[in-house]
Amino acid sequence: MEHLPQQYRHLFPTLQMHTMLASCSQSALAEPVSRAIQDYHDSLLYMGTNWKEAIEKTEFARNEFAKLIGAEPDEVAIVPSVSDALVSVASSLTAFGKKHVVYTDMDFPAVPHVWQAHSDYTVSVIPSIIGVMPLEQYETHISDETVLTCVPHVHYRDGYVQDIKAIAEISQRKGSLLFVDAYQSAGHIPIDVKEWGVDMLAAGTRKYLLGIPGVAFLYVRKELADALKPKASAWFGRENGFDGAYAKGARRFQTGTPAFISVYAAAAALSLLNHIGVSHIRDHVKTICADAVQYAAEKGLQLAAAQGGGQPGMVAIRDERASETAALLKKKKVICAPRDNVIRLAPHFYNTKEEMRHAIDEIAAKTIHK
Structure with a gap:
């Protein structure tokens, strides 16, 4: 290649x-990403407003990310960061009645930070063994009382890659939802959330997705999303922006106005990645x-x-x-x-x-x- x-x-x-x-x-x-950032700037500088164009660009970026991971656009929420995505997910799980959450010692520190702030959950850490995470560790540490299992697709420190499909099978069998942090994989490792059986997945754009800080994407499986009521949700997560009805699908996990300049960059970057494959x-x-x-x-x-x-x-x-x-x-x-x-x-x-x-x-x- x-x-x-x-x-x-x-x-x-x-x-x-x-x-x-x-x-x-x-x-x-990349120059196409740089031009997209300049386009956003110029539209404000010379046109005064660009709301309609920015919303269209947001939907384009949503569609491109959905294509990248094998999802449908309505299964993708646009959020400020992966940390914000997990905060929103954490606020939506009370309906399940279970209070046990597990994450791994390979997760980025933001993951434990989120769960340490939620005293209503019982949290366990799945330990790696000499730098690897055997599937047996998930069999041992995920229980029937586990509501959510958080895993990184790729370990941020050394690039260790996990078998997400196999982890999803264990998680599903145990009755736990699976949240995948794909920040270190999206853009250079193919992802298929449907084939793998992933419930939720998040990734930001400033790393392998070729973008800049300020925007991330949260995938939530369609059937699951419609059953959840995230407390971290605001007018971009509502049916028409002004009434109290949740939007359909993953959009209900959205909060306020996105960082449009970052969305413009993400749209150009994701388009380039999908073009290359x-x-x-x-x-x-x-x-x-x-x-x-x-x-x-x-x-x-x-x-x-x-x-x-x-x-x-x-x-x-x-x-x-x-x-x-x-x-x-x-x-x-x-x-x-x-x-x-x-x-x-x-x-x-x-x-x-x-x-x-x-x-x-x-x-x-x-x-x-x-």
Whole structure:
């Protein structure tokens, strides 16, 4: 899939000067996305108002995200962030009568933050085992009293990929709903919420979805959404915006006016991703990551990712001074994403094998001279 960088690199001006390998934190900005942001600005600057156009753009973005994950548009809510999505979900579960929630120690910290703020739930943490999460852990920790199981599709720290379809089968059998955080997977790993049996899934746009902060998407299975009454819901979650009736489907999880500038960016970004095809992106990213893993080992670097998950879309390298190393790399115009004692190299379809090797060479050189 080496043709992908050749075909699309020209859309990312920053790549002329920088090696951008931080898609797990912030992807490079594409010219179509930049133009969309400018379009929003210009529409206000020269037209004075753009409400109708912004609403149309919002619906376009909703449709594009639905296409990306195999959902229907009415199963997608537009929210400010994945954290807001989970807050809204947490406010909707009282009708089930069950009070037990589980999440994993691989979840992003925002997930436990949400549940720690809800004292009316009993919360349990599913522990990983030496960096992996065997399915047996879900069998053990999800009970008949569990109302919701929260899992990350991809571990934010090292790229460990979970088998969501298998987890969904366990969750369903136990009578628990399943919420999937797909922030680290949407955009470079194909997702099919119907095939996998997912109840809820959320993803923001600033990482692999090529957008900017300010907007995220929440999928809620149609039959489930209509049975829920989220307390975190406002006029964009109502039937006509002004009366008290909940909107149909996942839209009822919406609150106030979206950050339209971020919606414009998301619409352009999602359109580009759907045009390329996430399966093609997956194949390319897997190929250059597999090469980088081997090359890093040859350079004597220690990898952080445990064995047992799917092929990760990032290369995580152990470094006790990861932030310091990342700062040094930035001076060399190599942009990566440190996290704790790990340097994350997270490529996208616009990156090349040579860029990954160049970053590894720089990391190895800094490590040797420390």
